[in-house]
Amino acid sequence: MTEPVLSVRDLRVEFVTRRGILKAIDGISFDIGKGEVLGVVGESGAGKSVTGSAVIGLIDPPGRIAGGEIRLSGMRIDNLPPEEMRKVRGKRIGMIFQDPLTSLNPLFRISEQLVETIRTHTNLSASAARKRAIDLLTEVGIPAPERRIDSYPHEFSGGMRQRVVIALALCAEPELIIADEPTTALDVSVQAQIIALLKRLGREHGTAIMLVTHDMGVIAETADRVAVMYAGRIAEIGPVRDVVQNPLHPYAKGLMGAIPSLESDTDRLVQIPGSMPRLSAIPPGCAFNPRCPYVFDRCRVERPEPIQHSEHRVACHLYDQSHIRSEAVA
Amino acid sequence: MTERSYVEVKDLRRVFDVSKPWLNRVLEGGEKQYLKAVDGVSFAIEKGETFALVGESGSGKSTVARMVVGLLPPSGGTVSIDRVGMSGKADSAERQRLRRRIQMIFQDPYASLNPRWQVDRIVAEPIRAFHLIDSEKDIAARVGELLSLVGLHPADGTKYPHEFSGGQRQRIAIARALASNAEFIVCDEPTSALDVSVQAQILNLMRDLQDRLGLTYLFISHNLAVVRHMATRIGVMYLGRIVEISNGRELFAHPKHPYTRMLLDAVPDVGMTGRQRIPVKGEIPNPINPPSGCTFNPRCPFANDRCRTEIPALLGGVACHAIHEGRLSIDAAA
Secondary structure, X not given: OOOOOEEEEEEEEEEEEOOEEEEEEEEEEEEEOOOOEEEXXXXXXXXXXXXXXXXXXXXXXXXXXXXXXXXXXXXXXXXXXXXXXXXXXXXXXXXXXXXOOOOOOOOOOHXXXXXXXXXXXXXXXXXXXXXXXXXXXXXXXXXXXXXXXXXXXXXXXXXXXXXXXXXXXXXXXXXXXXXXXXXOOOOHHHHHHHHHHHHHHHHHHOOEEEEEOOOHHHHHHHOOEEEEEEOOEEEEEXXXXXXXXXXXXXXXXXXXXXXXXXXXXOOOOOOOOOOOOOHHHXXXXXXXXXXXXXXXXXXXXXXXXXXXXXXXXXXXXXXOOOOOHHHHHO | OOOOOOEEEEEXXXXXXXXXXXXXXXXXXXXXXXXXXXXXXXXXXXXXXXXXXXXXXXXXXXXXXXXXXXXXXXXXXXXXXXXXXXXXXXXXXXXXXHHOOEEEEOOOOOOOOOOOOOXXXXXXXXXXXOOOOOOHHHHHHHXXXXXXXXOOOHHHHHOOHHHOOXXXXXXXXXXXXXXXXXXXXXXXXXXXXXXXXXXXXXXXXXXXXXXXXXXXEEEEEOOHHHHHHHOOEEEEEEOOEEEEEXXXXXXXXXXXXXXXXXXXXXXXOOOOOOOOOOOOOOOXXXXXXXXXXXXXXXXXXXXXXXXXXXXXXXXXXXXXXXXXXXXXXXXXXX
């Protein structure tokens, strides 16, 4: 197997507060290959966005990376000095955030923002950079880019603004794009356009994409593999079709069942009782145990490690072959 | 008219003045500008039913909700609930009594609860405002009862809103809405700020309460799957008009209006049935200067000259020339 674009091993992120250390990310490992889209899902507070921020080195104090490794095409990036990391960020890793209005500077024309970014990361001349900016806008599907390039961000609609942000992320042809809820602020009709665009970019440029979202529909459509996060850990990771249609982890099952469907009729949605634990009060053993319908004694004391189960990796004692309970669920 | 529906909305209109200030108009020679947020919307809701309005941002669905509860005076048209008109002088005494029976649940449970008030005071506010119960002891008992009804603990009443998660806050908002024994609840995107698992809890709760208390809902959402799950009838809005109105199941099985078809095609497919998702072309136009004729015509694959000049009427549950003329067969998209 060729080297993955992004490789995260046993990553831990902590926030030091007056009330003690909060573990936002507690030992997660995953890889993203060339041209692959990894979806990261979970409820608010699961640690999805913190994972993304850790990879691009944007964890602000009091947060800190407390352990583990992040490698970009084999190069370790989690311990780079800030100056070095600045060169990686933007050039080798592109970012797309949720709110396209706040990720663009309202005071500058988008031409200035694009040209500045391009010239920071390449040694193109100003006019060549402008030409490249127009090409990028064409690529992300902005009509009449020669005219639109000198507009200000407020002159674009939400969907168009998000396209500009994607163009900005693409400026330096990064190996990896981290898209944190890129479609959440958009209407469904526009959302479909943005998803199609991201998919095409991954395919044509071989860019690896880490897609953070809470929208399972978007994941089901875009991602090749999906990681389901719960309370700072990966509960289950596997090929998207398997995880969506045949989730193994009880939390993943609950999450899939909770989504109202356009195809099937159900009177009641599956509901997971309770809510995500606060970071200051993560239960011992498996973090999901107080809400889990299949909980047994071991879950309350021993933290489950990820187990390979066919194509999935799932962190749940139910699937531990050495245990009797596994047959009961299968 | 003999038999009247519980809620009747007739030809509702709302125009916002979005002109520049007077001085700028004088100096720059600008005209007054108006935005037609809602333009001739009519629908009826039967008692115990859930009627949903769906549409993209800017389609006017929240404006309709605000006019129905009386938070915003309509520029034209009428709303009547249980035969009492919501505007005009005629029914003002009746309307006072009606107010108690209408409540609203808002989108953002972080903004709709007063952060300085304890939960029991928030929930008791409608009871006190309408003087429903006099003794403080009975009010406390009623608040405890309401909190249990929405799945919270009566002891939670002494906490402040910040101590609750988003889903729990939405439960508090529901308890407050029920405090005055409301019959008709207008829900403006009640779950769009919540995670899917929490959304499932709230939607289940809303349906349980409807079954137990016989509530009538006007449900506003942009999420088609949620609407399908909740609604008995659905109106699809586009640029201030209802373009299609239909029974829940029917709308999803046989969408008629090209816009409805487009919206349904754009929904991400969780079931992974292999259905090709067709990205929608274009975006919702600027409502200050909407296209002439059918407002959907610039994005519509079936538009012809008539669509560009003449506004289609809502006939047979759909406002579309192509359907009325038979150019577009109803099952073509299925």
